[in-house]
Amino acid sequence: MGARAETTPEDLNSAVVYAYFRVGDDDRAVPGISTDDFKLQIDEITNPDNDYNLVSVDTILKAQDNNSPLPPRSISLTFEGSDSSFIRNAFPLLKDNNIPFTLFISAGLIDQAEKTGDTSILTWNDVRTIAKSNLATIGMTSYAYNHVDDKNAESLAADTNRARERFRTEMKTEPRYFSYPYGETTRDYLNVISKQGFVASFGQQSGAIGKSSPRSILPRYTVVDSFTDLDRFKMTALSLPFPVSDIEPSTTVITTNPPHPGFTVSSEISDTDLKKMKCFASGIDKLDIEKIGARHFEIRFSNAFEDSKGRLNCTLPAAPLDGTDEPRWRWLGFLFAIPDGT
Template sequence: SELLAKQKRGETLSPNTIALTFDEPDEETYTKAIPLLVQNKIPFTLFISPGLAEQSEWETLKNLRKSDFVTIGLSTFTYGHLGGWSEENITEDLNRAKAIYREKLEQEPDYFAYPLGEYSAQFVSAVQKAGFHAAFGQNSGVMTQATDVMKIPRFTMTDDFGDLDRFRTTSNAMPFPVKDLTPDTSYMMTMPDIGFTIDNRISDNDIKKTKCFSSGTIQPETVFLGTGRIELRFPEAPITDRLRINCTITVAGELPDDDPRYRWLGFLLYFPVKTEAVDFSPEQP
């Protein structure tokens, strides 16, 4: 909440500022990570799906909420790929989740995490109308003053991508300021046009350093169109239902021995039906 308040006021944060969040914390999170964080007075946020939480977890959360360093946020009651739901159905699910949250914790949830980090336009609309102060995805990136607080990016730390080197790299990541971003949601029926315009505060020389890569075996071509506009073009359709695309610009450290830092922009795309290939054909008028 403190970081979001500073963002709203337009205040500059320390270059080393990070926020720790946990989606659907497991037993190891409760028994190992959380005690260390509380002991060392390190703030963090937990996002809970009431449809998955057992009574014993709610008892633990009741105790944790008393700490000044713990924020308890909310996810949907139904946890899964919900981007295809109508806004009405999403709203019903959110109301069900909020009712249980209020009953168990006797407080109002202010912060929301999209399940699996995926959201559609109607999902964002429902979350905003539900009164949440901010909502978080799972596309990689750094929050800035221009970030839509209903679509805040986060770097995920998993068993496969959660070692200390990755933590150091992502903790030192820098903003990648863009506009005219497409797509700006993650739920896709066909492979979208992917592009963005880099802010003119970034030099042409740095723009040319932009490198983009995907989580799949098929990598995109990075096409520079001038005036800071970049588009990503895949030579063939990625064979996957969930695709991550990351773009970075390397920034040299301040001192010769410093490790480089990276401006980082991420996309997370979900295709609801896994097929042999994603449809690349243009939409018909």
């Protein structure tokens, strides 16, 4: 039997955040999770025998700021994009089971839907109703909820300020959390959002959150389409941070396809554990992990991504929970947004 994987200081208060989109309304051509699968996940996390710790994003970040412990399976649920299925199919279950959540709204989608009578999007009255729950945190995303690869800093700042102004007008408060639309970032966008004073901003790259995770773009596991099954949910709920620095590319929108990702692994990870690292990418035939120096790694792709989005995940086996043999993984995720012609 191999040596037991080591723990790190990051593990003390790590947590996992999930990103949902449409919930139910399965006849609509919008990515999401079926009502039945969502109920299975709610049953899983509310069963006291399964030892989940259901917390708000606030609770996670405060624990990490104070270096206070969080139990294993500390998770938080977030919902994206203002889809009205939330208030019909998710909100009642969250209330009935006393589950904290964050709802990221697009003021522009709501404004447009109210003008056109589009019932697939929440109304401002819906959002205010949801916000009255002490379980709710309301965050914001962009006003237009568009892809950002062709947007300059001026237009990104104007969109963000417009979204913030509409949020302030309708909700009578300031948003504390931001979600990048489609999980996409450019250098200009990261710079614009960094000046807005949010407590944290979220992407859509996979991984667990540790106290060293950059709050400019925290990871979330997306729960959509082929990523909705219960086994994946249970596995990712146990995942741990993979502490790294010097991440390249530093944005999700890339200018070369295939990309040339690289990162430096923290000294908290032992050399023995580091030898067990594996990386996987969607639609890529072969990956080579090239070690450069003592702890820096670059990933070489055999071919380009064929779709407009690509993912790379690197994992390390971690120590199982005491008294169990359930596998745990350190997880580092990359999301690549690939503009046309790249």
